[in-house]
Amino acid sequence: MLKQIAVATAIGSILLSGSLLAKTLTVGFSQIGSESGWRAAETSVAKTEAEKRGINLKISDAQQKQENQIKAVRSFIAQGVDAIFIAPVVQTGWEPVLEEARDYDIPVFLLDRGITVDDDSLYMTSVAADSVHEGEVAGNWLIDKVNGKKCNVVELQGTVGASVALDRKAGFANAIGKVSNVKIIRTQSGDFTRSKGKEVMESFIKAEDNGKNICAVYAHNDDMAIGAIQAIKEAGLKPGSDILIVSIDGVPDIFKAMIAGEANASVELTPNMAGPAFDALIAYKKDGTMPPKHITTESKFFEPADAPAQLELKKDMGY
Numbered sequence: 001m002l003k004q005i006a007v008a009t010a011i012g013s014i015l016l017s018g019s020l021l022a023k024t025l026t027v028g029f030s031q032i033g034s035e036s037g038w039r040a041a042e043t044s045v046a047k048t049e050a051e052k053r054g055i056n057l058k059i060s061d062a063q064q065k066q067e068n069q070i071k072a073v074r075s076f077i078a079q080g081v082d083a084i085f086i087a088p089v090v091q092t093g094w095e096p097v098l099e100e101a102r103d104y105d106i107p108v109f110l111l112d113r114g115i116t117v118d119d120d121s122l123y124m125t126s127v128a129a130d131s132v133h134e135g136e137v138a139g140n141w142l143i144d145k146v147n148g149k150k151c152n153v154v155e156l157q158g159t160v161g162a163s164v165a166l167d168r169k170a171g172f173a174n175a176i177g178k179v180s181n182v183k184i185i186r187t188q189s190g191d192f193t194r195s196k197g198k199e200v201m202e203s204f205i206k207a208e209d210n211g212k213n214i215c216a217v218y219a220h221n222d223d224m225a226i227g228a229i230q231a232i233k234e235a236g237l238k239p240g241s242d243i244l245i246v247s248i249d250g251v252p253d254i255f256k257a258m259i260a261g262e263a264n265a266s267v268e269l270t271p272n273m274a275g276p277a278f279d280a281l282i283a284y285k286k287d288g289t290m291p292p293k294h295i296t297t298e299s300k301f302f303e304p305a306d307a308p309a310q311l312e313l314k315k316d317m318g319y
């Protein structure tokens with residue numbers, strides 16, 4: 001076996017998932033940027049997962065702009081990569097560039113966000129969580145927490161036009177639509193960043209009797225929740241008790257905030273989106289196995305009691 005590997009290596013081949021592929025796979029990954037702690041972890045995990053499988057990974061940072069992502073995809077096509085991974089910043093506008101990739105027989109894999117296209121054969125599979133479910137979990141938690149009391153919620157939405165922002169909004173609305181005591185009184189995008197989350201929360205606090213009229217923050221990611229926590233503290237209120245905080249991602253900082261009593265709940269999004277996509281690519285290259293159209297990652301729900309253990313676990317997760 002060792003001899004086999006040595007020979008294979010010598011001719012420029014690698015052993016992937018137990019089968020010899022003709023050459024080292026090169027994957028171009030158009031990443032959105034580094035807007036959040038979760039995003040940075042996703043990038044770092046992608047590098048580790050590529051290394052584990054002997055894949056040559058080229059990452060292009062789009063700095064939150066779809067036009068940069070489209071340029072990156074065109075550049076990957078010109079370089080003749082074996083596959084293209086895209087974390088699509090917004091969900092529309094992808095057809096032309098995906099058709100170009102298809103013209104060159106380069107399979108496209110979507111990571112962590114979805115797109116809307118008439119022809120879904122333009123991408124091979126998408127690896128993502130069920131973002132509607134994430135929003136529902138957050139909404140159901142809040143309904144139980146307030147136990148029938150009136151609760152005015154302010155919502156910090158993710159990037160405008162991002163699938164996850166639309167779906168997390170819809171999921172939360174589905175959940176609270178079942179009761180009459182929990183209502184969203186203000187909603188605005190904080191673009192998934194800590195600084196924008198803080199800025200928008202400051203404006204909500206000013207508009208709502210210095211925050212006294214706000215019962216809870218629902219943030220589409222933990223970074224915006226952390227920004228909101230800062231704004232609440234600066235307004236002289238206690239996040240976690242005067243104003244409840246529920247968000248999505250499960251990044252280390254939200255667990256630190258839970259331990260400090262300043263955050264109440266988070267729905268975890270795994271940063272390992274690339275691993276399942278690499279495995280699907282390898283199986284496809286090996287014998288043409290087509291992956292399922294959607295590979296759905298698990299969404300675990302965490303509260304303060306889970307925070308110390310989660311904080312430990314996160315150390316091994318690319319954060």
Ligand code: AHR
Pocket residue numbers: 035036037038039112113164192220221222223248249269
């Ligand atoms: O698409 C996933 C979302 O993008 C994460 O929840 C958020 O932190 C990131 O910016």
